[in-house]
Amino acid sequence: MGEVRKLQKKLRQIENLEINISQSLTPEERVKISRKAELRTRLAELLLQLSGPQQTPGIVGGGKHEKMKRQVEATSEALPSHSPSATKIPKGEAEPTGRQKKTGSQKETVTRGETGRKEETGGRRETGAGEEQSEPCLAVTDTSPKENQEDAEFTSLKASWEKAKFRLRSLEGHSDIVTCVVAVDNLVISGSRDTTVKVWHVPTATEQRNLGGHTGGVTCLSAPPPEYCRRLAWELSLGDKERFILSGSADCCVRIWALSTGQCVKSIYTFNAVTALCFVPEGDGYIITGSDGGKVQAWSWQTMDNCQSINAHEEAVTSLQSQGPLVFSSSAEGGVSVWEGLCTNRDPLQLLHHWDATVTGCGSQEGRLTLSPRGDRLFVAYGRANLRILNWRTGTVSRLTNHSSIAGVTDCVHQTGGLLIGSCYDLTNGESTLNLFSLPQCRYLASLTWADAPRILCFAAWLTGSGGHRWVTGGRALTVWEQLPSSGKQRGDVTTKRDNRLDASLIESEGDSEDEEDSDDYDDDKEEDYTSQDAPESGSTSWLRCVLQ
Template sequence: MGEVRKLQKKLRQIENLEIKISHSLTPEERVKISRKAELRTRLADLLLQLCGPQQTLEIVGEGKQGKMKRQVHSDATSEPHPLHSPSATKIPKIPKGQTEQTAQQEKTTSLKETSREKGSKDEAERQVKAGNGGKESEPRPARINTSPEEDQDAEFTSLKASWEKAKFRLRSLEGHSDIITCVVAVDNLVISGSRDTTIKVWHVPTATEQRNLGGHTGGVTCLAVPPSEYCRRLACDLSLGEKEWFILSGSADCCVKIWALSTGQCVKSVYTFNAVTALCFVPEGHGYIITGSDGGKVQAWSWQTMENCQSINAHEEAVTSLQAQGPLVFSASAEGGVSVWEGLCSDRQPLRLLHHWDAAVTGCAGQGGRLTLSPRGDRLFVAYGTSSLRILNWRTGTVFRLANHSSIAGVTDCVHQTEGLLIGSCYDLANGESMLNLFSLPRCRYLTSLTCADTPRILSFAAWLTGSGGHRWVTGGRDLTVWEQLPSSGKQRGDITAKRDCRLDVTPMESEGLTGDEDSDDYSDDDGVDEEDHTSQNAAETGLSSWLRCVLQESEVIEGVGTE
């Protein structure tokens, strides 16, 4: 297991190096990247050995054989499960102290009573028939009482069957010259932010670029869309149409900008004095923009005036995710901590801390990943760069772990909710396969996995429904890709494969007092680790996650080139 983890660590380092701009790679880094195929082969072989011959899983996708077959090889004998045991005639037991003769008498008496009941029932039916003029009465449909659990199971079975037949058409949106770090959707438009410092607006039905929003001097790290009522207020103040939409963007150049989508113009901008790594909008009072920085600071800004209302040293390391749910704000940081804030509608102190859970509770210590959040009621879904998702009850601090990959070589970069679905991205370090795992809400039951052979690692995700009710998603990373759901009844072939992995059919497991788990990629012993591991260790000392570090560092490179 130790060698497996070291190989995982090296492959993660290579993935982070590949995110860097090619011209900034050193010769040593290029050599490390050249070993990727070799390390993947070694890791795949070791994982196969760890699985062993005891259990073989065959997962089949679409078509007539679209079912999962499972074979278990074991020398040990096991009793049949009571739900799957063959039917048999039940032999009644004679109670202790009762003779066989007495039992036979009771049995005869019971048969007589049954016969009398049957005779009474037949007589009642004859009377009903006579009352209907000799006609047979129509049989009444049997009334079936089902429990809420049975109804939910039936609904889940139907939903699972429909997603097993899912078809999606994939389309690439080409125009960015670097990693796509963030995506949002408005109507039929997709807005993408990239490390190349630009923000692009795409018309999805035609897959064309509508606008290129240039103005940041550093990589764009985050985007947000204010609610429509706040857009209307600002549009009125700026004498723009009442249907105007605005987009918020944050960048490593320490700026937050507000863009009008109809014109592509930057209507407001503020310098935050810190590289902006996350932002969200709080629809309370006149509205607030909440930003997170690379140093762990959380700040609140007035939507109307862009004045700073509050600055809080909230986290020890970079803020990697900010999400709003009504008046609540959830922040996560690279050190593994999660904080919950309440919006107070006050111009002096808009935010008040409700809860803070450190890495010892969340179990995200030392992961080296970029924590992303998706809130739902009392629960927070947390993706943190490993093979599982965390489900945190932010009121009690209870944590559950939800399997998002069947192998410890899986990496989860983002998590999203849409129309009763929980969607987690997954990237396999061993074979380079990228997929989306679908779970039903609210019980987080596994539905299916969607994958395409050519899909690169997914770093950002957005979703919405079309006018016909179909799903439309967009994923960002090395490429910007639109996933368009096709009618399941049509003859068109989709570009994706839907398959189920029975190893994900598990109930979320409760985990208490975690300081890390089998997914951890941070090791104290350096025995057997060559010098390429020390590069990653030095990078970790900056207090930034490796992915975020690449975004900020390369943004500085671009900014420096532009100013020379």
């Protein structure tokens, strides 16, 4: 197991090195990256030796090297079944004599009869000569009509997603990694490490505009609501239907773009590399930015003036999300803060809660932490095999299994149309999937993958007029997902599968840090360093974390 963990850590470091903010790699870094296939081959061999009889190996196309379909770790635990039904033992269940009526699917107990006849008496069985043989009592499943209805709805939903079909279309144009995506009507806006923001017309899968102006990699995007767009459009003498997009960059700028013309209409200089941003639709509206130094700042939508600057986190802000007047921020050191927007021009943000990494369990050296709020719950992706679910009011945490082994990496999490979607990338074999869970119960539905699927770093989704799903995924490729009618004859480009090991996937956390493979039982000083020598000490890759709208 020691060597397996070493190889997994090296592969994780190589993957993060490839998507580092550095625009160019040193010769030493290129040598390290070139060893990825070799390390994967060795890891696959070790896992085959450690795997049980249920393990099924797979072969990489072209016969280059073996890879594992699934990794069975000795550390994997059996998770409790996640079902709304509760099994209970009824009070006074066994009566020594007489008739006892049982509810549900249980049979009615019969009074003792003639010799030689087997009869039920509570938890006992009577045999020929009148001797009794002890037998376990039958538990009664106490299910309400509401629970039965929920189970029926879930079963129907699961069956529909097992038949899901999607057509995939690639959007070609960026010359580097796509770090963030948002959707506005029939448009997709993408930001890239190549410093550009591009606008795509989804129905035709064509590039509509190329918004150039940033001098550093684009790290985050946000789309203000239409009513706030109308206010700015009126000020700029533009049409009432004008939509705007906000982009943040490592060049310390936030730019505001008019989508109809592709022009930058306003800009904000923040004095710090912008790593995350969101829009708060309260009062006159506020733009909230996060920096690579951990600072959270609020800017007036009306005047673009700085209203507040807070040293909120020790390391880089990796994600900012708004939910009504609330703002949620996360940082590279694993902390999460909850802010309330006070709709004032001075100090509009007030801290409600802060939970550090000892509570969230999301300590991360790579700064890979993104958020998706839902009521009192905050879904957190932090570059590991599990999603964390934080009750931001109480600080209680549960874990949602997003991969069947610790070799999985979760880069982003998103909610759409009653679904929770988590991306998953397998360090062992380079496979990428999207895992679907039902909301609000977080019950596993299905996994979607496709041939040569790249690592997914960002995600956007919306529903079409007919109720179908339309998604966009970004990373090394920018791809549009168009849901096809399940009854149609057209074949989809996506493979739908189920991993039964994710069925019982929601468990309560015991406050552990769950360091998993980073809690290595070996001395790092004796191992080759796969981290970038040019990267800053804190939050070096956090600029990649996208704000998922």
